Amino acid sequence: MSSPPLLSVQGLHKSYRSPKRPFHAPAVLPALIDITLQLASHSTLVLVGRSGSGKSTLARCIARLEAADSGAVFFAGRNLMHLHPRELKPIRRELQIVFQHSATAINPLFTALEAVAEPLDVQQIGHRRERRERALEAIETVGLPRAWAHRSSLEFSGGERQRLALARALILEPRLLILDEALSGLDRVTQNRISDLLHALQQQRSLAYLFITHDLQLASRVGRELAVMEHGRIVESGPVAAILAQPQSDAAAALVRAIPQLPGTSPSLTA
Amino acid sequence: MGEPLLLVRDLCIRHRSSGRQILDHVSFELQRGECLGLLGPSGAGKSTLARALLRLLPPALWEVTGSIHLNGFNLLTAPEGEMRRFRGARITLVGQEPELALNPVLTVGTQIEEVLRAHFPLTANQRRQQAEEALAAVGLPDPRFFRAPIQELSGGERQRVVLAQALAVRPALLILDEPTSAVDTITQAEVLELLKKLRDSLELALLFITHNPALLSGFTQRALLLHDGRAQHVEPFGAALENS
Amino acid sequence: MPFLLRRLLRSLALLIGVSFLSFLLLDLAPGDYFDTMLLNPQISPATVAAIRSQYGLNRPLPQEYWSWIRSIGRGDWGYSLAYNLPAAPLIWQRARYTLLLSGTATALAWIAALALGIWSSARPHSWIAALVRTLEALLMAIPELVLALSLLLIAVWSGIAPAAGASSSISALQPRSLLDLARHLLLPCLSLALGLLPLLLLHVRSSMRQALDSPFVNAARAYGIRPARLLFRHALPVAANPLISLFGLSIGLLMSSSLVTETVFSWPGIGSLMVTAILDRDFFVVVDCTLLAAIFLLAGNFLADLLLFLQDPRVRAS
Numbered sequence: 001m002s003s004p005p006l007l008s009v010q011g012l013h014k015s016y017r018s019p020k021r022p023f024h025a026p027a028v029l030p031a032l033i034d035i036t037l038q039l040a041s042h043s044t045l046v047l048v049g050r051s052g053s054g055k056s057t058l059a060r061c062i063a064r065l066e067a068a069d070s071g072a073v074f075f076a077g078r079n080l081m082h083l084h085p086r087e088l089k090p091i092r093r094e095l096q097i098v099f100q101h102s103a104t105a106i107n108p109l110f111t112a113l114e115a116v117a118e119p120l121d122v123q124q125i126g127h128r129r130e131r132r133e134r135a136l137e138a139i140e141t142v143g144l145p146r147a148w149a150h151r152s153s154l155e156f157s158g159g160e161r162q163r164l165a166l167a168r169a170l171i172l173e174p175r176l177l178i179l180d181e182a183l184s185g186l187d188r189v190t191q192n193r194i195s196d197l198l199h200a201l202q203q204q205r206s207l208a209y210l211f212i213t214h215d216l217q218l219a220s221r222v223g224r225e226l227a228v229m230e231h232g233r234i235v236e237s238g239p240v241a242a243i244l245a246q247p248q249s250d251a252a253a254a255l256v257r258a259i260p261q262l263p264g265t266s267p268s269l270t271a
Numbered sequence: 272m273g274e275p276l277l278l279v280r281d282l283c284i285r286h287r288s289s290g291r292q293i294l295d296h297v298s299f300e301l302q303r304g305e306c307l308g309l310l311g312p313s314g315a316g317k318s319t320l321a322r323a324l325l326r327l328l329p330p331a332l333w334e335v336t337g338s339i340h341l342n343g344f345n346l347l348t349a350p351e352g353e354m355r356r357f358r359g360a361r362i363t364l365v366g367q368e369p370e371l372a373l374n375p376v377l378t379v380g381t382q383i384e385e386v387l388r389a390h391f392p393l394t395a396n397q398r399r400q401q402a403e404e405a406l407a408a409v410g411l412p413d414p415r416f417f418r419a420p421i422q423e424l425s426g427g428e429r430q431r432v433v434l435a436q437a438l439a440v441r442p443a444l445l446i447l448d449e450p451t452s453a454v455d456t457i458t459q460a461e462v463l464e465l466l467k468k469l470r471d472s473l474e475l476a477l478l479f480i481t482h483n484p485a486l487l488s489g490f491t492q493r494a495l496l497l498h499d500g501r502a503q504h505v506e507p508f509g510a511a512l513e514n515s
Numbered sequence: 516m517p518f519l520l521r522r523l524l525r526s527l528a529l530l531i532g533v534s535f536l537s538f539l540l541l542d543l544a545p546g547d548y549f550d551t552m553l554l555n556p557q558i559s560p561a562t563v564a565a566i567r568s569q570y571g572l573n574r575p576l577p578q579e580y581w582s583w584i585r586s587i588g589r590g591d592w593g594y595s596l597a598y599n600l601p602a603a604p605l606i607w608q609r610a611r612y613t614l615l616l617s618g619t620a621t622a623l624a625w626i627a628a629l630a631l632g633i634w635s636s637a638r639p640h641s642w643i644a645a646l647v648r649t650l651e652a653l654l655m656a657i658p659e660l661v662l663a664l665s666l667l668l669i670a671v672w673s674g675i676a677p678a679a680g681a682s683s684s685i686s687a688l689q690p691r692s693l694l695d696l697a698r699h700l701l702l703p704c705l706s707l708a709l710g711l712l713p714l715l716l717l718h719v720r721s722s723m724r725q726a727l728d729s730p731f732v733n734a735a736r737a738y739g740i741r742p743a744r745l746l747f748r749h750a751l752p753v754a755a756n757p758l759i760s761l762f763g764l765s766i767g768l769l770m771s772s773s774l775v776t777e778t779v780f781s782w783p784g785i786g787s788l789m790v791t792a793i794l795d796r797d798f799f800v801v802v803d804c805t806l807l808a809a810i811f812l813l814a815g816n817f818l819a820d821l822l823l824f825l826q827d828p829r830v831r832a833s
Contacts (some may be wrong), residue, residue: 051426052457157314185452187313187482213454224440258460260485325737331640335722359739371730376827385748389740420828436738441814 002178004077006041006208007062007176009172012071014061014232026217031057032068033232041175043203044209046219046240048255055212058229059180062210063097065090076175093123096169098162100181106153106164110140116167123172138167143197159190166194178210183218195222216255220244228252274343275300275326276476277362277444282337284316284323293319295500296337303443306470306477308487308494308507315497317480318367321446324478325358341444360390362382363442367449369429379406380417382394383436390440405439406432408472410465431465438469444476451486463489484508517831523819526813531807537802538580547572548796549597570596572798580829583799593799597792602799606785610770610807612681613784617773619700621765622708624715627708631633632719636727637746643752647716654713663779676701679781703780707773718761722754729753763819767812 014032031054039045049055061068064080073080075095080088099105106115119136120126126134136146142163148156156164164180169177183191186256195218201207211222219226220240227237229252236243247253278305284294293316302309311317312328320326323335326346339346341362347353366372374382383402387393393401399417421429430450439446443476447466451459467489470477478492484507487494496508549572552563570583583593592603635644654662670678681699724730727750735749763774770800774786781787785804792800823830 031416044407050457054385159313189312189482214457254457258456260463260483261488283527322737327737355739355741357739358737364734364737366730366734368730372734374731374735374749374753374757377749379620385735385740385744386738389738389744415632419832425804433734440738 005038005074006076007037007039007210008072008074009035009037009058009062010072010074011036011198012058012061012073013066014057014066014068032061035071035232035234037206037227037234037237039176039210041208042206044202044211044213044223044225046213046223046226047229048216048219048226049251050214050255053229053251055214055229056180056234057232059097059178059210059212063092063095063178072147089123091171094175095178096172096176097178097180098165098169098172099184100184102116106161106168108152108154110153111150112144112153112164113133115153115164116149116171119168119172125172125207134171135167139164141170141201142167143193143232157195159186162186162190162194163197166197173205175206176208176210178212180212181214182211184213191218192221198222214255216244217259228255275299275336276303276305276342277478278338278340279324280338280340282320282323282339283335284319284328285334286333287332292500294323294497294502297495297497297500297502298337299495299502299504301444301478304476306479306487306491306493308484308491309478309480309497310482310484310487310494310505310507311497312482314502317319317497318448320497321364321448321478321480324446325362325364326354327364329387341473356390359386359437359442360440361442362444362446364442364446364448365433365450368453369433370426370453372433373429375421377421378417379419379421379424379432382421382432383439385394386391386436386439402435402439405435408438408469409435411435426454427461430454430458430462434462434465434469438473438475441473442475444478446480448480449482450483459486466490519821519824522817525555526817530806530813534584534802534806535580537805537809538583539576539709539791540580541798541802542576544796546796547798551797566743570594583802595797596791597795597797597800598731602803606788606800606803606807609783609785609788612782613773613777613786614769616700616703616777617707617769617784618783620704620773621711621769623704623708624711625762625765628712628715628719632716633723633746633751636720636723637742639724645681647720651713651716651720654709659706659710659775660779662710663703663776666706667703667779670702671763678702703773703776703782706780707776710774710776715761715765719754722757723750726750726754756823759822759826760819762822763815763817765815766818767815769815770808770811 011065012032012035013030015028015030017028035058037045047055048060057066060066062073062075062080064073068081071081075091078091080091083091096197110118113132113135116138117131119133120131125131134235136149139149140146144160144163144167153161165182183194186194196210198211202209209223213218213219213222224240225237226240226243227234228243228247228249228251229235230249235249236247236252243252244256279497280298281302282294283292283299285292296321299307302370309317309320319328319333323333324339324346326335326339326349328335335347337347341357344357345358346362349357373379373513377385380399380402383405384398387398387401403414403417407410411428411431416428416432421432423433424455430453438494451462455460463486466477469475470490479487481487484494487507492506492508494505496503547567549563549567552558552566555558564573571579574582586593586601589599590603592606594600595602595605598605631647631650635641636649637643667678670676677699681696720802727746729750732745732750732753735745740749770785773782773784776782777784777786785807789801789804792804
């Protein structure tokens with residue numbers, strides 16, 4: 001890669017003080033240890049690991065929803081680590097994050113249109129008509145009918161709500177979209193449809209994804225580059241196919257083993 | 272084969288206010304110790320079927336017709352008091368999100384004891400002992416788990432507690448409704464392993480609801496595919512599902 | 516234990532703050548009890564100044580505050596200039612009537628709210644539940660004063676219960692006079708309880724509904740647990756948290772919630788004492804009443820914290 005990466009994380013560290021639990025002595029828990037990764041624009045990096053491995057913490061630290069202890073996060077050439085919140089605001093337009101339960105964060109009193117247009121209101125972009133038009137477009141982009149724009153967000157199914165959450169993130173035309181278990185909990189068919197949509201969007205726009213999941217099968221469908229996390233470290237990274245065929249780390253091997261297999265199929269994962 | 276454990280004939284479920292027909296003449300049967308998969312996309316009515324089998328759908332909102340026989344006993348016409356004795360004791364349900372299925376203000380042990388108390392006349396000591404045995408059976412033998420509030424458990428541990436709760440009274444039929452949808456894939460593999468072990472040791476019949484046919488491997492060759500309210504008997508690993 | 520200790524220390528710090536601030540604000544307010552004497556041409560300003568210094572009113576503020584705190588320690592709670600007595604017995608004599616009234620009313624309102632609220636949430640489609648909801652909405656809409664006055668009117672017309680005061684005579688506590696007290700208590704207590712009821716009922720109903728609709732109660736239902744046990748062992752403890760906070764608040768307001776009712780029914784509580792004390796600028800009585808109300812509020816909150824701590828493992832864990 002000759003062009004400078006869109007996102008470059010260098011030596012990121014973060015630790016928590018553990019809550020008091022009778023089963024464990026209170027301690028300082030390292031959540032992220034020396035995380036270094038790069039992501040070029042228009043590409044996808046899939047981050048896998050089991051729950052508690054630090055994937056979500058990393059996502060939150062990159063998006064500055066949490067402060068890391070040390071290290072650097074360069075996004076489009078700027079180090080986000082010590083930016084003032086005021087300087088962060090324009091950057092948030094370019095770096096959006098979608099969570100597993102993003103959809104539950106939508107105010108149930110809002111219609112789909114209002115929910116999707118809200119980020120434009122917050123960032124004070126365009127005037128009313130323009131915002132409305134852009135929200136309708138975004139709803140269409142994620143594969144929902146325009147006619148549904150005036151329904152309450154409560155009337156949408158789980159998969160449809162996740163599409164709404166996606167529309168909300170896309171409406172600001174970000175350059176990087178972090179999807180933190182954004183498709184977990186949806187059924188396979190819905191997962192496949194939305195991941196196809198993500199591919200199509202990447203073709204249309206110059207969009208980079210940091211896709212976080214615990215599901216290797218889904219990971220292999222979404223991207224080609226993989227990083228495996230365990231206990232706050234990136235223990236293995238490389239092309240998905242190579243890791244699936246020959247996992248080097250225990251963590252990767254456990255994830256490969258945990259893939260539910262249809263009898264008589266090899267772990268080639270052409271889902 | 273003899274009389275099946277569960278015999279469902281022409282089950283129809285209609286949502287009264289919207290008039291939507293969720294299930295349309297669904298029939299199937301399940302032998303003692305056998306496992307049946309229940310497949311279908313989300314919204315196909317899988318969870319509604321599960322709740323109907325325990326007669327948990329409020330009759331004011333749902334119209335349920337047909338027949339459901341468990342051990343030759345008609346669950347749809349039984350008086351509520353009889354039904355309550357069956358519910359949990361003979362036929363039990365483990366739902367999707369273990370985080371939400373456990374009471375946040377009761378300890379792990381109390382929640383299991385509550386189920387035992389509902390069905391058996393036991394002394395406090397017996398109850399405690401049986402609850403501890405149930406926890407040990409799901410791989411949580413440490414007595415500290417017994418007193419722990421559920422907030423201190425991981426997702427996988429909660430999933431196990433829910434299983435201990437469901438199986439403490441030794442039901443004949445366990446309905447699993449997407450039992451691993453909320454845990455990561457490694458925990459999922461562990462829970463599935465545990466379920467296989469429990470099925471063998473307790474001679475459990477399983478109705479395994481999932482959208483992912485691969486989860487059924489090692490459990491069953493027989494599945495019911497729900498689609499548009501109709502049920503179709505399928506081999507879970509056959510061609511019918513390759514496209515989903 | 517640090518949770519409770521932290522809360523206790525915070526309450527104490529707040530109490531010291533409140534006592535000092537109310538002392539300071541009242542001290543800054545213009546005039547004092549002896550100002551009216553200056554209007555009398557027969558009394559020379561020098562005499563008034565002499566009286567002031569006799570009562571220690573011309574000392575610097577910190578000194579005055581400190582001597583008040585010391586007198587609280589002695590059990591005097593300062594000095595009532597109007598009654599020429601230590602303030603504490605004076606206030607206690609009135610406060611116990613207020614406590615009797617608001618305590619009985621609060622207890623009644625809670626008992627009714629819990630019984631009706633739990634019943635109607637267990638059977639949301641029954642006619643009783645509909646009746647409870649109607650009652651709640653109706654009571655919610657009636658202002659406290661209107662409620663008290665209508666009860667007063669009913670009492671005057673029907674003569675069921677005395678309309679004013681706390682007793683027919685000033686006699687010692689005998690069975691007869693206890694009955695007499697109860698008869699006098701009836702109307703103000705009913706008025707206060709009915710005013711409090713809809714708010715409590717609303718909270719009991721909504722938190723019970725929420726608990727009964729929760730996934731874990733549904734799961735417990737699927738395990739065949741009896742409806743009554745579901746209600747009291749599974750749903751109620753979960754619904755209890757917001758109710759416990761509300762309970763703490765209602766204990767905290769015991770000293771101050773009954774002022775309007777006391778006025779309407781001429782109940783000899785702390786309300787009327789405080790009003791006259793303010794008008795007379797009877798400094799210590801006013802500061803004491805403020806402090807007493809603050810003590811109740813903080814104690815009520817602390818009680819709620821304590822109950823939450825005992826009740827909810829989540830609070831204990833955090």
